[in-house]
Amino acid sequence: MPPVPPWLKKLGSTLVTVAVTILGLLFVTFMIGRVMPIDPVLAVIGERATQEQYNEVFYDLGLDKPLIVQFAIYVANVLQGDFGTSIRTGQQVSDDIARVFPATLELATLGTLIGVFLGVPLGVLAAVRRGSWIDQLARFVGLIGYSMPIFWLGLVGLLLFYGILNWVSGPGRVGIFYQGIVEPITGMLLVDSTLRGEWEVFRDAFSHIILPASLLGYYSLAYISRMTRSFMLEQLNSEYIITARVKGLSERKVIWHHAFRNIRIQLITVIALAYANLLEGSVLTEIIFAWPGIGQYITVSLLANDMNAVLGGTIVIGTIFVCLNIFSDLLYRFFDPRSK
Amino acid sequence: MSEQHLLEVDNLWVKFPTRSGIFDAVRGISFSLGRERLGIVGESGSGKSMTGRAVLKLIRKPGFIEADRVEMNGVDVLNASEIRMRQLRGHHASMIMQDPKFSLNPVMTVGQQITEALRAHEKVSKQTARKRAVDMLDAVAIREPERVFDLYPHEVSGGMGQRIMIAMMLIPGPEILIADEPTSALDVSVQLQVLEIMDKLVSDRGMGLIFISHDLNLVSKFCDRIMIMYAGRIVEVCEAGKLHEATHPYTVGLLNSVPDLTHPRPRLEVLQRDPAWREMPSVSALL
Numbered sequence: 307m308p309p310v311p312p313w314l315k316k317l318g319s320t321l322v323t324v325a326v327t328i329l330g331l332l333f334v335t336f337m338i339g340r341v342m343p344i345d346p347v348l349a350v351i352g353e354r355a356t357q358e359q360y361n362e363v364f365y366d367l368g369l370d371k372p373l374i375v376q377f378a379i380y381v382a383n384v385l386q387g388d389f390g391t392s393i394r395t396g397q398q399v400s401d402d403i404a405r406v407f408p409a410t411l412e413l414a415t416l417g418t419l420i421g422v423f424l425g426v427p428l429g430v431l432a433a434v435r436r437g438s439w440i441d442q443l444a445r446f447v448g449l450i451g452y453s454m455p456i457f458w459l460g461l462v463g464l465l466l467f468y469g470i471l472n473w474v475s476g477p478g479r480v481g482i483f484y485q486g487i488v489e490p491i492t493g494m495l496l497v498d499s500t501l502r503g504e505w506e507v508f509r510d511a512f513s514h515i516i517l518p519a520s521l522l523g524y525y526s527l528a529y530i531s532r533m534t535r536s537f538m539l540e541q542l543n544s545e546y547i548i549t550a551r552v553k554g555l556s557e558r559k560v561i562w563h564h565a566f567r568n569i570r571i572q573l574i575t576v577i578a579l580a581y582a583n584l585l586e587g588s589v590l591t592e593i594i595f596a597w598p599g600i601g602q603y604i605t606v607s608l609l610a611n612d613m614n615a616v617l618g619g620t621i622v623i624g625t626i627f628v629c630l631n632i633f634s635d636l637l638y639r640f641f642d643p644r645s646k
Numbered sequence: 647m648s649e650q651h652l653l654e655v656d657n658l659w660v661k662f663p664t665r666s667g668i669f670d671a672v673r674g675i676s677f678s679l680g681r682e683r684l685g686i687v688g689e690s691g692s693g694k695s696m697t698g699r700a701v702l703k704l705i706r707k708p709g710f711i712e713a714d715r716v717e718m719n720g721v722d723v724l725n726a727s728e729i730r731m732r733q734l735r736g737h738h739a740s741m742i743m744q745d746p747k748f749s750l751n752p753v754m755t756v757g758q759q760i761t762e763a764l765r766a767h768e769k770v771s772k773q774t775a776r777k778r779a780v781d782m783l784d785a786v787a788i789r790e791p792e793r794v795f796d797l798y799p800h801e802v803s804g805g806m807g808q809r810i811m812i813a814m815m816l817i818p819g820p821e822i823l824i825a826d827e828p829t830s831a832l833d834v835s836v837q838l839q840v841l842e843i844m845d846k847l848v849s850d851r852g853m854g855l856i857f858i859s860h861d862l863n864l865v866s867k868f869c870d871r872i873m874i875m876y877a878g879r880i881v882e883v884c885e886a887g888k889l890h891e892a893t894h895p896y897t898v899g900l901l902n903s904v905p906d907l908t909h910p911r912p913r914l915e916v917l918q919r920d921p922a923w924r925e926m927p928s929v930s931a932l933l
Contacts, residue, residue, distance in 0.1 A: 545748035551704055552815070553763040554736030557728075563762075567753050643753060643798040 324628050329381070331624040332617065336377050339613035349393050349611045384621065390614035394607055399618035402603065407622060408493025409479060410592070410599035414584035416496075416519035421526025422577055428527070429534025433542060434561055444531055451528020456521065460594040463517055475513040477596035484510045518595040522588055526580040533576045537569040544568075571642050578634040582627050651933065652822050652854040653679040653701065653739075656715035660696045660878075663708050671696045671709070673878035677931030679822065683848070683855040684931075685869035685886065687862055687900070693878040694858045698824040701856075702739060703731050719821065737767040739822035740815035742844075745831035746807025750799035756783075757795035760814045767818040782813040786843050805836030812844050816851070823848055824856045829864075841868060862889070862900055871931075874900070879928040896923055 347363045355363075368376055383390065389399035432444035468476045475481060479495055484507045488498045496515065499508040541547065542565050550564045589601040600619055607615035639645050660672035672693040677684070686694045700711045703723060716723040719738050726734065743749040751759060760782065761775040770778070776795070783791035786809040799807060808828060815823065825844065829837040845868060848855045859865050865872055866889045874882045874897050882894040892898060902915040 545743055545745070546751040548699075548704060548741075549743065549749045549811075549814075550751070552702060552735055552741045554732045554734070554766045554818075555762070556732060559762075564751050564754075568751070641753070643755075644800050 320632060324632070327628055328621065328624050332381065332384070332621060333377065335617055335620045336380060336613075337373070339616065340373055340376070342611070344611045346611065346613060380617070389618035389621070392607065392612055392615040392618075394610045394612040394615065399614050402615060403600065403618055403622055404493065406598055406600050406603040408490075409495075409597060410585060410601060412494040412496060413515060413519055413522065413591075413597060413599060414581060414588075416515060417522030417584050418526055418577065418581045420520060420523025421530050421580060424523070425527035425530030426534050426573065429531035430538055430561065430566065432531065432535045433538030434557075436539065441535075444535065448528040448532045451524055456525065456588070457590045457594055459524075460518070460521055460591055463521060464594070467517055474517045475510065477514075477594070479514055479597065480507065480511045481514070518591050518597060522584050522591060526577075526584065529580055530573075530576060534569070534573060537572050538565055541565040541568045571638055574634050574637045574641070578630045582630045585626055585630075586623050651678050651680055652719060654715065654717045654932070655701065656713060656932075658697070658700060658711065658713040658716065660693065660700050660705055660709060660711050670878055672700065673928065675875075675878075675880050675928050675931070677873060677880065677883075678933045679854045679856060680933055681852050681854050682871060683845075683857060683869040685865035685872040686856060686858045686875060687860065687865050687872060688875035689860060692875040694875050695826050697875070698741060698826050698856060698858055701822075701824065702735055702741060704735075704741075733767070736763055736815075736818045736820065738820055739824065740818075740820040741824040741826060742808070742811050742815055742828045744827040746799070746804060746811050747831070749811060750807060752799055754798075755795070756797050756799065756802065756810050760795075760810070760817055763814045764817045778817065779813070782817045783810070785847065786810070786813045787839075788813075803836075804832050805840055808832060808840050809843060812840070812847065816847055819851070820853070822854045822856070824858070826858045827860070828857075830859070830861075863904060873929075873931045877924045879924075879926070880931055881923060881926065881929060883929050883931040895920065 346367060347360055347369065350367075351359055351363050364370065368379060371379075380390075387400065389403075391397065392399050392402055395402055428444050428447070432441040435441055464476065467473045488495065488502055488504050488507050491498050491501055495511040496508060499505070499511060542561075544565075547560060547564060550560045555563075586601065589605050591597065592599045592602040593605075600622065604616055604619040607619070655678065656676050657674045658672055658676070659670060659674055662669045662671060675693075675697065686697060688694045696705065699705055701716065701718070701723070703711065703726075705711055711724075713724055718734060721730070721734060721738075723731070723734070750756075754762075757776065757779055760779040761772075764770065764775050764778060780791045780795055783794055788794050788806060788809055794802065794806070794810075799810075802810065808831075811828075823844075828844065829840055832840060841864075844855075847853075855869075857865060857869055866886045869886045872884055872886050872889060873880050874884075874892075874894065876896050882892055882897050884892055884897075889897075889901070892901065896917075896919075899915065899917040903917050905911070905914060
């Protein structure tokens with residue numbers, strides 16, 4: 307047998323890690339769903355069904371088999387892309403998720419972009435001008451971002467920017483007149499309306515998304531700017547920064563070419579985690595803004611004891627989390643010459 | 647200021663405000679530097695490194711400097727703007743620090759860091775910069791300079807790293823080089839080699855060298871003049887060759903605490919510090 311190339315070995319071990327992680331996640335979620343003291347059969351047939359109907363559904367769902375066998379059957383189905391049917395919506399869970407996930411993806415992406423493009427420069431500035439008013443301001447902004455409950459900020463934001471100032475549109479993804487105009491391509495309204503050239507829809511969708519996205523962006527901003535500040539302070543105290551200054555480089559070069567290059571690696575991890583957090587679906591934000599995203603979907607399904615839907619959503623989120631982690635690992639390798 | 651003086655420092659103080667008042671790291675020292683090799687020797691905390699950094703106005707805030715006069719190449723450093731200082735740093739005076747492991751940027755290649763130093767002061771094309779950087783690496787006795795140009799700092803040894811530092815600091819052609827314990831972090835086996843390379847380049851270019859060290863023997867071998875610092879002041883100045891004629895008890899104490907292979911002693915002397923030394927007036931090292 308020829309020797310296995312190292313990159314293939316690495317890829318193999320990564321894939322095994324991913325598979326084990328997701329399988330474990332599935333197992334825990336599946337078991338929690340099955341041991342909950344709520345009868346899944348009743349959730350399907352309702353309380354007035356006869357004993358025969360009950361028995362039929364009981365066998366159909368495979369509930370007579372041991373738990374571990376039920377789990378094996380479920381995993382086998384998932385591997386074939388079959389997540390089962392949602393009791394609540396009566397549709398394939400995969401179809402449901404394909405519908406709700408792009409909404410969350412759109413919101414989380416925009417929120418993260420806002421958080422990164424404002425948070426990183428704010429953090430750098432706070433570190434460079436340590437102790438100045440801008441540092442104090444960044445600290446204040448960060449503290450509020452950490453400590454204010456998001457539902458309160460969301461409601462106040464709606465009251466102020468929608469109710470009083472009328473700068474943005476209210477809850478929902480798009481105004482009622484614009485609903486269904488754009489044929490979905492990616493499921494993300496901003497992207498689809500751009501691709502189809504429907505600028506009216508784009509504007510309306512944008513005025514809907516900007517408030518919740520800013521709110522989520524604010525939360526990532528608080529986290530990202532604080533982390534950026536502490537990473538930068540650590541680097542600015544390094545010897546090589548003095549070297550850079552001795553060379554006669556401008557302060558801008560010292561900060562961005564020297565110090566910032568060294569924090570990119572840590573920042574990637576922080577941003578990836580912040581993004582993953584938003585992708586999980588910010589349940590409160592989605593509910594306040596009537597945003598039909600995955601956080602809302604899973605929560606409502608859970609309350610309706612719709613375990614197939616909950617499990618399906620969990621797999622999707624888990625996979626994304628793991629993939630983002632792998633992606634940030636790859637970027638690590640790319641940005642840090644020492645890891646090669 | 648006479649022609650041959652590259653640097654003149656008059657009554658220099660380096661101060662750090664602390665909660666319990668102002669701490670003086672350097673307390674009113676005066677010295678000048680010609681085209682010579684000036685050694686600064688002293689124990690940890692004697693203010694020798696601070697002196698080197700103060701000359702470049704690189705004291706970290708909230709620290710600050712005060713002086714009657716600091717003049718470099720006829721430029722008044724004290725009142726120079728930050729932009730003017732940037733032109734002076736690297737171009738007129740450079741500094742080599744202790745450990746190349748920390749003083750080189752870990753995520754930039756050796757070549758990037760050297761050419762950056764050159765291009766901060768001269769408008770040259772990328773190709774020219776590369777060529778001159780490779781020549782400079784060759785001048786500090788690095789084998790295969792073309793290959794080393796594209797390496798990262800973690801891929802070179804300590805001795806090589808320090809030679810790279812020398813190349814980087816000398817490439818814009820400064821007239822003053824401040825070497826702040828340039829060999830303390832290196833293996834003994836490469837210390838001499840690095841020093842010889844630095845010494846050769848400095849004398850070939852007719853530069854002034856400020857060599858900061860705690861190693862009296864090393865300094866007496868490599869320098870023309872030595873100033874000995876204690877508690878932020880200069881306690882003694884002497885010709886390197888006449889170090890054994892030193893009279894200050896601190897200098898004598900330092901010399902006696904160094905083992906000598908030719909005259910082995912059963913017990914090395916322990917340096918006895920006299921509080922009165924702190925308050926003695928600083929000796930001028932002006933030429």
